[in-house]
Amino acid sequence: FPSHDTAAGFTSSDIQDQAKVLGESIVAKREEILDAQGMLLSFHDIKGAKFTETMGAVADFASFYKEDMTSAALQIGKAINDPLKGMTRLQRMGVEFSETQKEQIKNYVAQGNLVAAQEVVLKELKTEFGGQAKAFAQTDAGKVQMAGKQWEELQFEIGEVISKIEVSLIPAFMKVITVIKEAFNSAPMQFFIEHLGSLVGLVLKLLPIWVAYK
Secondary structure, three states, X not given: OOOOHHHHOOOXXXXXXXXXXXHOOOOOOHHHHHHHHHHHHOOOOOOHXXXXXXXXXXXXXXXXXXXXXXXXXXXXXXXXXXXXXXXXXXXXXXXXXXXXXHHHHHHHHHHOOHHHHHHHHHHHHHHHHOOHHHHHHOOHHHHHHHHHHHHHHHHHHHHHXXXXXXXXXXXXXXXHHHHHHHHHHOHHHHHHHHOHHHHHHHHHHHHHHHHHHO
């Protein structure tokens, strides 16, 4: 993100770190988060802490409306970059602002206090959608997506390791990876993954009986 680093107050390394942290708690892949960050960085009045807060709102908005992260970043970015017009856009989408909030946004914009106006909008977005992305990641469907994403990221990291090791060691290293992959995809492993919840439930039911017998 070389052309936008100073606009948002972050270096490329900062952006990468933020994507990694956010990706640890939501189902969106790191590439999707980075694309959304790139979109948000095009709005030059979203800076510093407000950029980070806005990315959280983007994730929740995308999860609630089942949109991709980049589309959500475009819509939320417009709203936060220009709170007065953004308020109107969000209202059309069903976000409800009280009369007090509307007056606050108008007054802050008139005073040139853009950050305060952005805070009002972000606060309302948090009230309506806050926590949606993390909550979905904790559902059964979300856990499946998280597991798939983590496996893909592990494969990517393994690929990076392979690119750094000596050529002579690659055949041996690939044999190890093949064994791991075959074990992960084996029928017993898949059966174990699919029925893990049932097995845990059975153990919890039998535990009191075992304790009493003992």
